[in-house]
Amino acid sequence: MAAATISPAPRPAAMPGAPGPMALVDGARLPLVFIGFGLAAFAAAACWLTLETWRGIPSLHHPRIVGLAHLWLPGFLLSICLGASYQLLPVLLGSPLPVSATWRWIHLLLHTAGVLSLVTGLATGNYVGAAIGGSAIAAGACGLLIVTVRTFRASRRRDAVALSLPLSAGWLAATTSAGLILAANRHHPFLPWSVLDLLKAHAHLGLGGYFLTLIQGVSFQLVPLFTLGQLQHPERVARGLLASQVGLAMLIPGLAWAQPGLRIAGAGLVIIGLAFSGSALVRTLAARRRQPVDASLRGYLAGLGLLATGAIGGLALLFPAATTHPGTTLAYALLLVTGGLTCTVLGMLGRILPFLVWMKCYGPRVGRGPVPLASNLAPPGLESTWWRLQLAAVAILTTAAALGSESGFAAGGALLLLATVLWLVHAARILRHLVNAGESGPLPVPTGASHPSP
Amino acid sequence: MNHPVSHCDREHLLNACRQVFDPEFGINVVDLGLIYAIDLEAGGHVRVRMTLTSFYCPAGTIIIDGVHHALAAVPGVTSVDVQLVWEPLWNPDRLSPDARERLGWDETAFSE
Numbered sequence: 001m002a003a004a005t006i007s008p009a010p011r012p013a014a015m016p017g018a019p020g021p022m023a024l025v026d027g028a029r030l031p032l033v034f035i036g037f038g039l040a041a042f043a044a045a046a047c048w049l050t051l052e053t054w055r056g057i058p059s060l061h062h063p064r065i066v067g068l069a070h071l072w073l074p075g076f077l078l079s080i081c082l083g084a085s086y087q088l089l090p091v092l093l094g095s096p097l098p099v100s101a102t103w104r105w106i107h108l109l110l111h112t113a114g115v116l117s118l119v120t121g122l123a124t125g126n127y128v129g130a131a132i133g134g135s136a137i138a139a140g141a142c143g144l145l146i147v148t149v150r151t152f153r154a155s156r157r158r159d160a161v162a163l164s165l166p167l168s169a170g171w172l173a174a175t176t177s178a179g180l181i182l183a184a185n186r187h188h189p190f191l192p193w194s195v196l197d198l199l200k201a202h203a204h205l206g207l208g209g210y211f212l213t214l215i216q217g218v219s220f221q222l223v224p225l226f227t228l229g230q231l232q233h234p235e236r237v238a239r240g241l242l243a244s245q246v247g248l249a250m251l252i253p254g255l256a257w258a259q260p261g262l263r264i265a266g267a268g269l270v271i272i273g274l275a276f277s278g279s280a281l282v283r284t285l286a287a288r289r290r291q292p293v294d295a296s297l298r299g300y301l302a303g304l305g306l307l308a309t310g311a312i313g314g315l316a317l318l319f320p321a322a323t324t325h326p327g328t329t330l331a332y333a334l335l336l337v338t339g340g341l342t343c344t345v346l347g348m349l350g351r352i353l354p355f356l357v358w359m360k361c362y363g364p365r366v367g368r369g370p371v372p373l374a375s376n377l378a379p380p381g382l383e384s385t386w387w388r389l390q391l392a393a394v395a396i397l398t399t400a401a402a403l404g405s406e407s408g409f410a411a412g413g414a415l416l417l418l419a420t421v422l423w424l425v426h427a428a429r430i431l432r433h434l435v436n437a438g439e440s441g442p443l444p445v446p447t448g449a450s451h452p453s454p
Numbered sequence: 455m456n457h458p459v460s461h462c463d464r465e466h467l468l469n470a471c472r473q474v475f476d477p478e479f480g481i482n483v484v485d486l487g488l489i490y491a492i493d494l495e496a497g498g499h500v501r502v503r504m505t506l507t508s509f510y511c512p513a514g515t516i517i518i519d520g521v522h523h524a525l526a527a528v529p530g531v532t533s534v535d536v537q538l539v540w541e542p543l544w545n546p547d548r549l550s551p552d553a554r555e556r557l558g559w560d561e562t563a564f565s566e
Contacts, residue, residue, distance in 0.1 A: 091512045221510060228479060228507070228546060228557060289546040290479065291558030351478075358477050359516060366520030367474050368527070374477040 034083025041075030046420035053413025067123025093155035131183040138176035164217020171209025201256035227288035236280035244273030299387030300347025307340030331402040339394035361437035378429035389419035474520040487548025498532035
């Protein structure tokens with residue numbers, strides 16, 4: 001029989017202006033390495049937090065806690081978001097990344113080395129080391145901003161999902177730059193404002209500016225994708241993003257310069273933005289075609305609920321009466337970081353991680369023989385238990401912190417560690433395919449077929 | 455079961471495409487309604503018009519390459535040409551009854 005010829009896969013789209021499908025970035029290796037580093041930081045941060053809960057209820061400004069917060073945020077959550085972003089940027093914007101693979105791997109190096117130096121420096125009081133680490137992270141963040149803006153400019157997509165990508169990258173660059181200014185101010189004080197107020201502004205630049213903006217945009221691409229649904233009320237998504245951006249632009253200076261009216265108005269606008277986004281998400285979920293809601297999505301939705309609760313709690317904290325209760329600020333931070341952001345990021349990672357592993361291990365075998373489904377790479381039981389335990393742990397931790405119960409705080413820490421172990425075992429089962437998938441031998445080639453030319 | 459060249463028909467080609475699954479939903483590209491047209495031309499040349507569930511489908515290249523390979527493996531097929539099209543745009547109404555059942559699609563909930 002004559003050999004069949006396979007013409008190259010059609011990359012250009014047939015409809016003018018429509019993007020074609022995008023290939024994996026660096027064969028999924030770069031996103032997976034970012035995510036792997038993030039998961040290692042997650043394991044270390046959860047152990048560290050549990051140890052801290054056994055020591056008693058800490059002050060948010062203790063060097064060890066500042067170090068832990070930076071291991072959790074730029075180390076764990078940001079690393080995972082960066083890994084996912086490198087994969088999602090070209091897919092969501094329908095345009096290839098305009099930088100070489102070398103730059104992307106340099107960013108990985110800057111970020112990982114930067115996190116290690118920053119966290120170690122902050123926890124041990126070596127602020128020069130912390131500043132060097134922060135500079136490396138900031139350099140990577142500024143590079144990512146340039147990459148994102150250039151990809152966005154090359155793209156024809158102009159909706160809230162697309163806009164959230166350069167906006168969040170901009171907030172990230174601002175967050176890391178603000179951190180560097182604070183480090184310089186510690187070495188040679190030159191800022192005439194309260195350092196504690198500036199630290200609050202720095203924290204909210206990252207929490208609200210980067211993470212919330214990213215979530216408010218990307219959710220409306222990923223949730224319909226994972227539920228086989230269609231976005232409902234895109235105008236509410238746009239209004240939600242707009243209100244949050246204006247709110248953040250008021251909240252951050254309001255926090256930095258202790259302007260009560262500005263920060264309350266800003267926080268209020270952020271909450272209004274969340275309400276718009278939340279209503280669009282509820283309607284989008286209601287219109288989904290895949291009826292069962294799996295554990296990843298449940299964890300993700302629980303995280304969004306905690307973020308909204310945390311935002312309302314944050315607004316309440318801005319009123320003078322609330323600040324008289326010790327522990328409420330710690331409870332707010334725990335609710336947002338270990339609750340809202342962690343559940344949201346891990347919930348979405350529960351879908352992205354198996355997909356990336358599947359694409360790398362089994363994608364090239366599609367059409368040539370049987371392959372497992374991405375959703376079947378690991379049994380769902382552990383993940384289903386994880387998000388319930390995580391919610392219980394966060395509820396106990398925040399309540400204990402607010403009430404000043406040291407025993408409750410320690411119990412919450414232990415429960416959080418257990419939840420973390422469950423999720424990491426679940427992730428390990430998925431990642432195991434990177435090793436085991438090769439055991440079935442070389443790829444079968446179709447009878448009489450030649451490989452497509454690149 | 456292998457079929458010689460003369461017995462290679464549209465149904466055999468569709469069956470080959472049914473080996474290609476969406477990795478997320480576990481539904482093959484035929485039941486997903488992604489295959490708009492598939493034609494066997496003289497000399498064993500296969501022409502396919504297909505779409506994806508979204509412009510921004512992250513598995514797009516894998517699915518398209520999978521259809522290429524699955525069809526090229528059909529005995530009697532000498533060449534494969536897959537054309538990606540966006541008109542008409544895919545929507546969930548293109549799902550087969552089997553796919554709807556697997557997704558837990560409640561017909562009454564979407565009947566309007």
